[in-house]
Amino acid sequence: MDLIAGAIVEAFRLIASLDRYVFEIVLRSIQVSGGALLLAVVVGLPFGILLGVGRFPGRRLLVAITYTGFALPPVVVGLFVYLVLSREGPAGALALLFSPTAMVLAQALLAAPYVAGVSLAAIQAVPPDVRLQARALGAGRGRALWAHLREARLGILAAVIAGFGAVISEVGAATMVGGNIIGETRVLTTAIVLETRRGNFETAMALGFILMAIVLTVNVLLTRVQQGPAWERTATERPWA
Amino acid sequence: MxxxxxxxxxxxxxxxxxxxxxxxxxxxxxxxxxxxxxxxxxxxxxxxxxxxxxxxxxxxxxxxxxxxxxxxxxxxxxxxxxxxxxxxxLAGVFQRPHLFSGTVRDNLRFGLAAAGVRRSEWRARTDRVAGELGLAGLVDARVGRLSGGEAQRVALARALVLExxxxxxxxxxxxxxxxxxxxxxxxxxxxxxxxxxxxxxxxxxxxxxxxxxxxxxxxxxxxxxxxxxxxxxxxxxxxxxxxxFTGAELLLDGVVETTEEGTVRVRAGDARLVARAPEPALEPGTAVHVRYRPEDVTLAPADVPDVSARNHLPMRVRSTTPSGGLIRVRLEGPIELAALVTRESAERLGIRPGAAVTALLKSTALHVYAAHR
CATH class of the missing domain: 3.40.50.300 (P-loop containing nucleotide triphosphate hydrolases)
Structure with a gap:
């Protein structure tokens, strides 16, 4: 009991004192997972849209593969990226192993299936007649697709939230390709593992609190966007569509 | 036309x-x-x-x-x-309204934006159609709040603004x-x-x-x-x-007996019916369907004297059921028929189960088709 109480006190002390070590780790976590999420959205969302609205041979297989990606073990993804980026690997010349970039790549691989899979489900939940109805009102393909995606927007944001969840709490891939180098690739999850092993439970616990605070804050923000009025703007206000 | x-x-x-x-x-x-x-x-x-x-x-x-x-x-x-x-x-309105989320006005503007209609015209056009379809008070309502009938009208208005x-x-x-x-x-x-x-x-x-x-x-x-x-x-x-499909037609099965000029004589049950001849003409012996509408069956007293209708059949009332403002009468006799009569004539003719009446059918009210069709 003392241990936990002490850990909590220490956690708040570390947070309140803006400890440099902690501050760096938090910043690196946000950079890596933010970058990974951005990359996952850039790649996963168009893929999800393609699978959600497209009809082409092999589509079902791609959908199944996408959903299989939900269950990708982070250590396996980490191993894969490790091999690709290792000195003898196909991308070894880039010397990216044990860098934040490597972590971004690995985590993006983990998050992309969530972004693609959840948005694809959301897009498919909208009746396809919505797009046809938009076309029947004179909309071109782009505008009709936009009208369809707009109706799926809550689900698409849920896809982003799911993708974020897949990376921010992930430790396996981050350790394997990042290496947990202090000041470079040490992030909250890898630091928690390390501090726990060292017996620094207070620090580990403090980092755990911070991690959860970040997750909560980001999700509150994303949910506000999802449920809030900004998304209620209309399809007519997209001149490019 | x-x-x-x-x-x-x-x-x-x-x-x-x-x-x-x-x-x-x-x-x-x-x-x-x-x-x-x-x-x-x-x-x-x-x-x-x-x-x-x-x-x-x-x-x-x-x-x-x-x-x-x-x-x-x-x-x-x-x-x-x-x-x-x-x-x-062209503009199309699908069976389900499929309104886009936002307000009614947003929906009415969707096609105008797509068609590149000048923004300065949007308001006049949407307001006019909204007024015509009784949506004037709803233009700023969110579509989620609309009733089914309102949503359907918005869907229609959304196409009509495009003229x-x-x-x-x-x-x-x-x-x-x-x-x-x-x-x-x-x-x-x-x-x-x-x-x-x-x-x-x-x-x-x-x-x-x-x-x-x-x-x-x-x-x-x-x-x-x-x-x-x-x-x-x-x-x-x-x-x-x-x-x-175009009316509530009823069906009798029969066989062609003779074809004369413009008419065909069909045996159906124990009755012989005269109907307008179909084209192409049907050979005697052809199995046919004879279709009629209950509203084309006229009922008269059992002892009706001479009538102009080609078909008059002695019938007995089997049952009566109200049907809208009319009464549907089921009749039995040489064939089974259904008739639709007003309450007034039902009363005048004393129509009740067991009552005897004459059913009158013009030859033009009977439509004969070969049964294999």
Whole structure:
């Protein structure tokens, strides 16, 4: 009991004192997972849209593969990226192993299936007649697709939230390709593992609190966007569509 | 429109036409329309049961789907799904409203933005149509708050603001309950003609078709079974399907006995009926269906003297049931018949179970078809 109480006190002390070590780790976590999420959205969302609205041979297989990606073990993804980026690997010349970039790549691989899979489900939940109805009102393909995606927007944001969840709490891939180098690739999850092993439970616990605070804050923000009025703007206000 | 009901079919003036239009899904031919045309100012209903290919025809005419064969003509010029300018002269309203989230006004503006109508015109056009369809008080309402009838009207208004050359409606009253449906139909009639060059109304509801349309095309198994005015279809249905589908027709089975000039004599049950001869003529001995409408059966006292109707049959009342404002009378005798009579004449004739009456049927009210059709 003392241990936990002490850990909590220490956690708040570390947070309140803006400890440099902690501050760096938090910043690196946000950079890596933010970058990974951005990359996952850039790649996963168009893929999800393609699978959600497209009809082409092999589509079902791609959908199944996408959903299989939900269950990708982070250590396996980490191993894969490790091999690709290792000195003898196909991308070894880039010397990216044990860098934040490597972590971004690995985590993006983990998050992309969530972004693609959840948005694809959301897009498919909208009746396809919505797009046809938009076309029947004179909309071109782009505008009709936009009208369809707009109706799926809550689900698409849920896809982003799911993708974020897949990376921010992930430790396996981050350790394997990042290496947990202090000041470079040490992030909250890898630091928690390390501090726990060292017996620094207070620090580990403090980092755990911070991690959860970040997750909560980001999700509150994303949910506000999802449920809030900004998304209620209309399809007519997209001149490019 | 010609008196024969085929005005647009003769066609130089056709605004929108389909020629040899075929659409297959796998092996199944869903649409096979040899010819269908609609003139400016006309309301054409395409009437048929579920699965007749109506909705596919709707998408083909709207240039949303490519036919496997045949073509769609706009002002006599062939047009294709890729032709955006042609597509913008058409507007379609799907069976379900599929409103876009946002306000009613946002929805009304959707097509205007898509068509590149100048922003300065948006307000006037949306306000005008909203007013005409009784939506003036709802333009700023969010679509999630609308009732089913309101949503349906918004869906219609959204197409009407475009002032299309041809407005196509797929089952516009299908999702509505009976009362709202009647009112919607009344409102629809006026506004449609005002705001659209021509209207194609897809429906499985004969009441929609007959109330709103100048001509009705009856669709069966992907083909157009008959095109004509509502009057044509009820007085001279070309096939049993049309007969059954355009009114509540009832059926008797019989055999042709003789064919005389213009009439055919059919034995049905223990009765001999005289009907107008169908074309082509039927050989004696041919098994036939004889169709009639209960409202064409006139009831007279059992001892009625001479009457002009070709068929008069001694009948006994088996049962009576109220049907709308009328009374449906089931009769037994040489054949079984049903008749629709007013309460007043039921009283006058003393119609009650067991009562004897004479059933009168004009030969023109009986439609004879070969049974194998």
């Amino acid at each position: 010609g008196a024969d009901g085929h005005g647009a079919a003769l066609g130089v003036s056709a605004l929108l036409a389909a020629e040899g239009l075929t659409r297959r899904y796998g092996e199944r031919v869903v649409v096979d329309v040899a010819h269908l045309a609609i003139s400016r100012g006309e309301v054409l209903a395409v009437l048929g049961p579920n699965g007749a290919g109506k909705s596919t025809l709707f998408r083909l005419l709207l240039l949303l789907e490519r036919p496997d064969a045949g073509r769609v003509l706009l002002d006599g010029r062939p047009v294709e799904p890729g032709d955006e300018n042609a597509r913008r002269r 299309p050359d041809v407005l196509l409606l797929d089952e516009p009253t299908a999702g509505l309950d009976a009362t709202i449906r009647r009112r919607f139909r009344e409102e629809l009639g006026g506004v449609l003609r005002e705001r659209a060059g021509a209207v194609v109304l897809i429906t499985h509801d004969a009441a929609d078709a007959f109330d709103l349309a100048d001509r009705v095309a009856v669709m069966e198994g992907g083909r157009i079974a008959q095109v004509g005015t509502p009057e044509d279809l009820t007085t001279d249905p070309a096939t049993p399907f049309v007969a059954a």
